[in-house]
Amino acid sequence: SQTIHQWPATLVQPVGSPLSLECTVEGTSNPNLYWYRQAAGRGLQLLFYSVGIGQISSEVPQNLSASRPQDRQFILSSKKLLLSDSGFYLCACSLAGGPGELFFGEGSRLTVL
C-alpha cells in the first residue's frame, strides 16, 4: 500500500523568507498528487493538483507554487512568505485509474512570523 512522507513536520519562518515543503510517495507509480491547506475553523482548500511529471494545476492564485520533478515527488514552494501563508499543509495522493480514494501524509505545520 502507498505511504506518503512529508517534511519538515514543523516550520517557523519569518515574513519574506522562502519556503520549500517536500512530499514523496512510496508503494505506487504515477499517482495523482495534491497539496491542500487546512486553516483553523475552515475546511480543506486544494492548492495544487498534478496528474504527472511537470503537470500542475493551480487552484488558488497566490504566492505559492508547486513542482513535480519526479513521478513520486511533489514540492510546494514560495519565494517570499506572507503572514497569511501560515497553516497546516497536507500532501495527498490517489491511485491513477483507481477508485478515487484519497490518502494523506502527516502534514507540515507552517508558522509565518
Place this chain on the structure above:
Amino acid sequence: KQEVTQIPAALSVPEGENLVLNCSFTDSAIYNLQWFRQDPGKGLTSLLLIQSSQREQTSGRLNASLDKSSGRSTLYIAASQPGDSATYLCAVRSYSGGGADGLTFGKGTHLIIQP
C-alpha cells in the same frame, strides 16, 4: 456548486455508546464519498470510501451508508471507545466539486468519547 455540511460540529458521548455522524451534500451527482478521521495535529486517515453505485461500506466497528437521492451519508460507530476521539470529515467527489480534484470537504465533527 457542491456544498457539504456535517452536523453536529461537536459531539461528546460516554464510552460504549453507538453513535451516528451525519454528512449532507447538495448535489446528488457524485462519483464517491469518503470518510476520514483526523487526530489533532495529524494528517487525515481514510476510513471508508463509498462509490456512487454502493449503498454502504463496513470496516470493523464502522459502517458508512450513502443515500444519493436525499443527499446524505452517515457514519455509524458501534461500541465507541476513547480511542475513537478525533475529528471525522467527509468528502464528496462530484461533477460540481469546483476544483480540479472534484472534491468538497465538510468541516468535520469533533468527537469526544468519555471514559
